[in-house]
Amino acid sequence: MRDYIIMADVNTDPAPEYVKAENIPIFPQYYHFNDGIIYGEEKELDINVYFDRLRNGERAYSMGCNPETVRRMMEEQLQKGLDIIAIMASSECSGSYNTVLMESRELLEDYPEARIHVVDSYLETTPAGLLVYVAQEMKKKGCVFEDVVKVVEEKKKDCNLLFMVNDLKYLVRGGRLNVVSGAVGTLLRIKPILYMDKGLIAPYEKCRGKQTAKANIVKRLKEMNLDRELVVVLHTVNPAEAEEFAQTLRTELGIEPLWTNEVNPIIGAHVGPDCLGVAFCKLPD
Secondary structure, eight states: OOOEEEEEEGGGOOOHHHHHHHTOOEEOOEEEOTTOOEESSSOOOOHHHHHHHHHTTOOOEEEOOOHHHHHHHHHHHHHTTOEEEEEEOOTTTOSHHHHHHHHHHHHHHHOTTOOEEEEEOSOOSHHHHHHHHHHHHHHHTTOOHHHHHHHHHHHGGGEEEEEEOSOTHHHHHTTSSOHHHHHHHHHTTBOOEEEEETTEEEEEEOOBSHHHHHHHHHHHHHHSOEEEEEEEEEESSOHHHHHHHHHHIIIIIOOOOSEEEEOOHHHHHHHOTTOEEEEEEEOOO
């Protein structure tokens, strides 16, 4: 039976140290400011410099996967005799899922003996990264291609995140949040808790102030039947507060987060600096 490999979109945000240790190929996406310099693959911008530019009023623009790069990366694996499970961020937020799906269909015409399954996670950032982790750990245990596909497709319905942003303007500007909701939230200093709903970012609960929002995230997590092995704290250039929040999860919920993970710049263009939240998987009912 043919072996297989797990691949993923950069916007799934699996922990970089895990990706490196497990040799998981990641499809790059790209970002740029108005100076015309494109970052995201061969050229990277220091993450702190990137968010300083956002704070100073520059607008960052995100770009999806490059079809030629996707085809090259997938074909490299097929030429090794490997089948592919590709886990992608939500098709509702990016065209990259469709790019990978289209390239996979064309490649299967040239490699009819191969199998490629492209997963639309309907998630953004770290909860999708949890699916990458689940798939890779199953592979390491010797699970077959079909079983991994089945579990990931089922488990994505139980993965989500609760998070807050420091300023709603980034979500509004990027089209991720209604303009009126964003303006009202900013004026009233409301810190909405956000989550993924049908592949899109949506309000979960309105809170007045950051401390209330953090306390309410912990409260909501307490009410959920969580898979305690699959919890991650996420943030944007906010490591001290993220570690403090991770300690709160340890103290109040008895959960040791799998990672404390920094959101990548493409997602960061939409959530802005000082985002903080928790990604998780719930246990089946």
